[in-house]
Amino acid sequence: MAHAEVETVDFEPDDDDLMDEDVGDGSPSRAGTIPRLKSAITGGGSSSTPKKTKGRGFRDEAAAEADRSARMSARFDSLDSEGGPGPERSIEGWIVLVTGVHEEAQEDDLQNAFGEFGEIKNLHLNLDRRTGFVKGYALIEFENFEEAQKTISEMDGTELLTQTITVDWAFSKGSFKRRNIRRRSPRGPRSRSPRRRF
Amino acid sequence: MAEGEDNGEFYLRYYVGHKGKFGHEFLEFEFRPDGKLRYANNSNYKNDTMIRKEVFLTPAVLKECRRIVSDSEIMKEDDNNWPEPDRVGRQELEIVMGNEHISFTTSKIGSLMDVQTSKDPEGLRIFYYLVQDLKCFVFSLISLHFKIKPI
DSSP states (O other), X not given: OTXXXXXXXXXXXXXXXXXXXXXXXXXXXXXXOOOOTTTTTTGGGOOSSOOEEESGGGTXXXXXXXXXXXXXXXXXXXXXXXXXXXXXOOSSSEEEEEESOOTTOOHHHHHHHHGGGSOEEEEEOOBOTTTOSBOSEEEEEESSHHHHHHHHHHHTTOEETTEEOEEEESEESSOSSOTTTTSOOTTSOSOOXXXXXX | OOTTSSSSOEEEEEEEEEEETTEEXXXXXXXXXXXXXXXXXXXXXXXXXXXXEEEEEXXXXXXXXXXXXXXXXXXXXXXXXXXXXBTTBEEEEEEEETTEEEEEEEOOOXXXXXXXXXXXXXXXXXXXXXHHXXXXXXXXXXXXXXXXXXX
16 A cells, blocks of 8 residues: 555554445445345446456356346345444354464364363364365354453464464454445545655 | 455355256355355255355454465366356356456366366366365354354
8 A cells, every 4th residue: 555654643544454445335234234246246347456357157147147146135144243343142152263273283282272261162173175184274162252252362373283373253243344434534635644755 | 475365355155056856956155355154055855944144254264264265276277178067056156356256167066086087177176175175164154153054
């Protein structure tokens, strides 16, 4: 980004890796409305850069698109959620994602490393289907929020079997793309910092 | 780091299905750019069951999904020489990552034998394993969150 220097003095600097077309293109992702499939992807033509496309899927676009929207226009169930930021509770507990897991890790390694924060209700340590080794992530379920929270704050960035792991929530109450923040003030440029420094 | 690997737009949709004597039976999931994971599974066999679930994922989960796709190098492949979708079934894999947008289609792949005997075994093998890894990831997410058996 050209304005990195300017961005740092802005009030929501961490928004800058988000896409501009997210706002104002009418993509309705609020709870309760069902966004039309693909509208955020290929529809509208609002994308700033044309994408390199490849594949036979683009040939029968109209028919496939009709088929797809018929399939996906129905109501999708979700757990009751108030929306907004923050982790979402799953039906029986809180799910934590671990990434950077060593390919030779065993379930016991994760039990030992994560079991001290609370009883692990469920552990998915999925394998790479080609190699048979661990794919690189694990999903761990704790019963209580506090257990999961403590796990994340104490284990994120630590080392497990020589590899640095990241530990974070898996599910969120709402979209992590905050819809309204990025709208520019109608009064003019959002920052009075100098345009250019060099 | 490859372009579009770590930032920029990300979207992924996978579909597998066929239309037969039990109607249209399919499995479909998508990772949307806003973080929403949608999962649909329609099997009309005996009883009419349609499972449709959706949940918002954290950026951490999307990033892992993106890593799995990146590592597979599927974006370098092309479906030109893959078996065409047929009466037995159809698979679709659509991915937007960075500045690239692929939308591949092919028939159902029963086993690795189908892959070996195809005109593009290297490419199809990448597709074959990526789809399994993605399904595995999605099934874990859906079953842990909703406590259902996805298949």
